[in-house]
Amino acid sequence: MIETISLSPGVTLRCCRDDRFKQGCLSVQLVRPMTRQESAANALLPSVLLRGTVSCPDLRAITLRLDTLYGASVSPLVRRVGDYQTTGLYCGFMDDRFALPGDAVLQPMVKFLEELLLDSPVENGGFLETFVESEKKNLISTIESERNDKRVYAMSRLLKILCREDSFGLSRLGEPEQVSTITPKGLYDHYQQILRSSTMELFYVGSAESSRVAQLLKPMLSRIRRQWQPLSPQTGFHPCPGDNVVEIMDVAQGKLGMGFVTPITNRDSRFPAMQVLNTLFGGGMTSKLFVNIREKHSLCYSIGSAYYGAKGIVTVSAGIDFDKEAQTREEVLAQLKACQDGCITPEELTAAKEAVLSSLRATHDSPGAIEGYYATAALSTLNLTVPEYMSAVAKVTMGDVVAAARELKLHSTYFLKGESQ
Amino acid sequence: MIRAYYPELDETLYRETLENGLPVLVIPRKGFTKKIAYFVTDYGSIHRDFTLEGQEYHAPAGVAHFLEHKLFDLPGERDVSAEFASMGASTNAFTSYDMTAYYFSCTEHFDDCLKLLLEFVSTPYFTDESVAKEQGIIDQEIGMNEDASDSRVFENLMQALYHAHPIRVPILGTSATIREITPQVLETCHRAFYTPENMLLCVVGDVEPEQVAKIARQVLGTDHRPAGVKQYLWQEDMTRPKEEVSLSMEVAMPMFSLGFKCESLGKGEQAIREEMVADLAAEALFGESSELYLKLYEDGLIDSSFGGGFETIDGCAMLLCSGDSDNPHAVRDAIVAQGEKIAAQGLEEEAFLRMKRSALGRRIRGLDSFDATCFRVCAYHFSDFDYFRFPEIYRDIQPKEICDFLGRVVRADRCSLSIINPISSNPIGG
Numbered sequence: 013m014i015e016t017i018s019l020s021p022g023v024t025l026r027c028c029r030d031d032r033f034k035q036g037c038l039s040v041q042l043v044r045p046m047t048r049q050e051s052a053a054n055a056l057l058p059s060v061l062l063r064g065t066v067s068c069p070d071l072r073a074i075t076l077r078l079d080t081l082y083g084a085s086v087s088p089l090v091r092r093v094g095d096y097q098t099t100g101l102y103c104g105f106m107d108d109r110f111a112l113p114g115d116a117v118l119q120p121m122v123k124f125l126e127e128l129l130l131d132s133p134v135e136n137g138g139f140l141e142t143f144v145e146s147e148k149k150n151l152i153s154t155i156e157s158e159r160n161d162k163r164v165y166a167m168s169r170l171l172k173i174l175c176r177e178d179s180f181g182l183s184r185l186g187e188p189e190q191v192s193t194i195t196p197k198g199l200y201d202h203y204q205q206i207l208r209s210s211t212m213e214l215f216y217v218g219s220a221e222s223s224r225v226a227q228l229l230k231p232m233l234s235r236i237r238r239q240w241q242p243l244s245p246q247t248g249f250h251p252c253p254g255d256n257v258v259e260i261m262d263v264a265q266g267k268l269g270m271g272f273v274t275p276i277t278n279r280d281s282r283f284p285a286m287q288v289l290n291t292l293f294g295g296g297m298t299s300k301l302f303v304n305i306r307e308k309h310s311l312c313y314s315i316g317s318a319y320y321g322a323k324g325i326v327t328v329s330a331g332i333d334f335d336k337e338a339q340t341r342e343e344v345l346a347q348l349k350a351c352q353d354g355c356i357t358p359e360e361l362t363a364a365k366e367a368v369l370s371s372l373r374a375t376h377d378s379p380g381a382i383e384g385y386y387a388t389a390a391l392s393t394l395n396l397t398v399p400e401y402m403s404a405v406a407k408v409t410m411g412d413v414v415a416a417a418r419e420l421k422l423h424s425t426y427f428l429k430g431e432s433q
Numbered sequence: 434m435i436r437a438y439y440p441e442l443d444e445t446l447y448r449e450t451l452e453n454g455l456p457v458l459v460i461p462r463k464g465f466t467k468k469i470a471y472f473v474t475d476y477g478s479i480h481r482d483f484t485l486e487g488q489e490y491h492a493p494a495g496v497a498h499f500l501e502h503k504l505f506d507l508p509g510e511r512d513v514s515a516e517f518a519s520m521g522a523s524t525n526a527f528t529s530y531d532m533t534a535y536y537f538s539c540t541e542h543f544d545d546c547l548k549l550l551l552e553f554v555s556t557p558y559f560t561d562e563s564v565a566k567e568q569g570i571i572d573q574e575i576g577m578n579e580d581a582s583d584s585r586v587f588e589n590l591m592q593a594l595y596h597a598h599p600i601r602v603p604i605l606g607t608s609a610t611i612r613e614i615t616p617q618v619l620e621t622c623h624r625a626f627y628t629p630e631n632m633l634l635c636v637v638g639d640v641e642p643e644q645v646a647k648i649a650r651q652v653l654g655t656d657h658r659p660a661g662v663k664q665y666l667w668q669e670d671m672t673r674p675k676e677e678v679s680l681s682m683e684v685a686m687p688m689f690s691l692g693f694k695c696e697s698l699g700k701g702e703q704a705i706r707e708e709m710v711a712d713l714a715a716e717a718l719f720g721e722s723s724e725l726y727l728k729l730y731e732d733g734l735i736d737s738s739f740g741g742g743f744e745t746i747d748g749c750a751m752l753l754c755s756g757d758s759d760n761p762h763a764v765r766d767a768i769v770a771q772g773e774k775i776a777a778q779g780l781e782e783e784a785f786l787r788m789k790r791s792a793l794g795r796r797i798r799g800l801d802s803f804d805a806t807c808f809r810v811c812a813y814h815f816s817d818f819d820y821f822r823f824p825e826i827y828r829d830i831q832p833k834e835i836c837d838f839l840g841r842v843v844r845a846d847r848c849s850l851s852i853i854n855p856i857s858s859n860p861i862g863g
Contacts, residue, residue, distance in 0.1 A: 032464050034442075035798040075722040079787045082794025106794040109443065117794075370521060373466045373540055378801065 015222045022240030025214040027222035036218025037379040041100035043211040046179035052186025054099040058088030063143040065127040082106040092184045093391040094246040094322030126232035138197030170269035170426040177250035209241040217379040267428040270328040278321035278394040284404040285412035290319035292364035300347040322392040351417035439821040447642035452655040454630025459642040468638030476626035477531035479599040482664040493613035495606015498528040531747040551652040557623040559616035586690040593675035593849035597667035625661025637803040679852040689761035695750040700817040711743035725771045772843025780832040
């Protein structure tokens, strides 16, 4: 159902032809290695591109242009996928079938995308200072507001401890200090360089044939003098000694984070079993962590686990009273031990498999979800379509789940506690 | 069921009115896993005066919303939300000024979910204890609402714009009025307005239309009971009682809500056309791509919190906008002046077409959302209009209609301004 077309070395177009929707989407992503040096610049770039072009010099001109395209939208797209960071734009627009007679949306949409990507106004060899400075402010405030969410903050601290030897510990949007050092010329030069050399992923969902989409993209792509530098392949967890960190802050509720590592990544045939295990262990209201630690023992306000398949990491996060740390930690390990010992009921297994299947089923219901799944899967080397993934999940046995549980090892913990007590 | 196909939208609609009077609408979406159903009554917070079986009733404010909460109770301590959750579905409801909707969304067990939805909404079960408990809960909701500046600024505006229309009273009612609600009051209102002929069932998803109608017959039976007759006892002209109203609250920056009183729209195709004209007029006047929006934004008079549009409610209609501003009076004056300017100068043909295209495109893209589609189809059905005919209405609208609307409505003598000032700073206005 997904057609993959190589347009030139390092430039791939993936198309999902589907006429169930009224709207289509087209995304473009430049794929970068996640590094401290450029993560902030990559995060800033799309917002600067969306401030204006030579022919649409301000926000109103851009809005008017989007009005002409039947109320289309373009938004920044910045993702982390394993060792990679992507930077680009996401266009959502009405499908051509509904345009007035003789009118079209896809073709002028691609043309506008080309302008946004390649026709930014330039001064002194860089982007316009006004655009860059105001978007820097916005980005810094986004990063800081993420920091104000203590659950998110605790999780990012845990990942930093866990991933001292690889880029997964870096903040997805960079650090405020890095954002503030970006200059209009520096950002422009960086953009010119990554436009030429990066792996470029284009993704389309809609009613047009893939060959037509490829044809429409050609004029834009021919304007870029490509010198592709292929990316290093994705890697699993990079070993480093574990650590247990406690941090004191003025907070009302403690946040406990526990980081586990596993050799099972989404490039492994045991991946579906690990996904089911994670759901059974801590992925929702029927999971062992929720049912036992929250409902039965009332040790926490919130608890759940997450599996980062691109890297082979499982994290548990819990909101607890400050004096409940040791007890919660023990109980989480006891629940994992129960999984490893096969103390799992058939009902728990069925509920977990059903939950994974149900979220996969919804993937095909919207262009955005289709793009999100397949564009990310391609980069993280998850070589399963949604139907393949679902049938693999359906086949997961009790033995597979127990074996997956036995591949999880506690690595590090982080505890954010308050000043009192 | 009767099938209609709309080639411009590539939509199909099945419809049938059952023996008991219930209209059933099904919008099949082949190949999708999500399915939703809305069971809606043409009854909201403003419908307090009615006759039923020859008797006249005047219900206390807040009954429609109270009833919405209480219908989730079923005999035998059953928990409706938990029953939906056990089928992997989720359920919710809302009450507006003129409509109350109950709905669920699921991927599996659609038939059972639909049966449960129809069952719980059509089963009144009220006890003195549960009603007393709910009074406490809703009283807290009212208290929270009183602290919410965005609700207060809007409710104050309604009181400034309207002399007598019940939109002057909040949907939740007041602490005093909800105390007048008894199990008997709830039963009467349920009997009056939750009869199939006053309701609508709308389903979107990959379902069998005939099966939907069959389930509705099974659960609701074939009895046709007449609905209560709404009484419209108030009179409104186009004057407004107050030009301005202000209040001080804990807000960081002054906020405002500005309204222009419009003629009530009535029902049917002409009404829908007027609504679409008014929507476009709002875009032309202060929409994000309008000349005025950019100017006010650049002058620092509005920020990204600014927004507005045309609202129509049973018996009234208004052009509204709201946001944060250090100088709401300047915003009002600029909007009035711009309305007069567009009405006098007319709209450029090209700008008009662009606006129309954008509005049409956004509506079409909106059809991908099951919930938005279901909501619109229901609301338009109660206005006696088939929602999927909107492209032909748009096609027909002329720039002159927009200018005429703005010339008629955007006038100082039809306008009220509601302001909330921060406590402990120099107040704006009176």
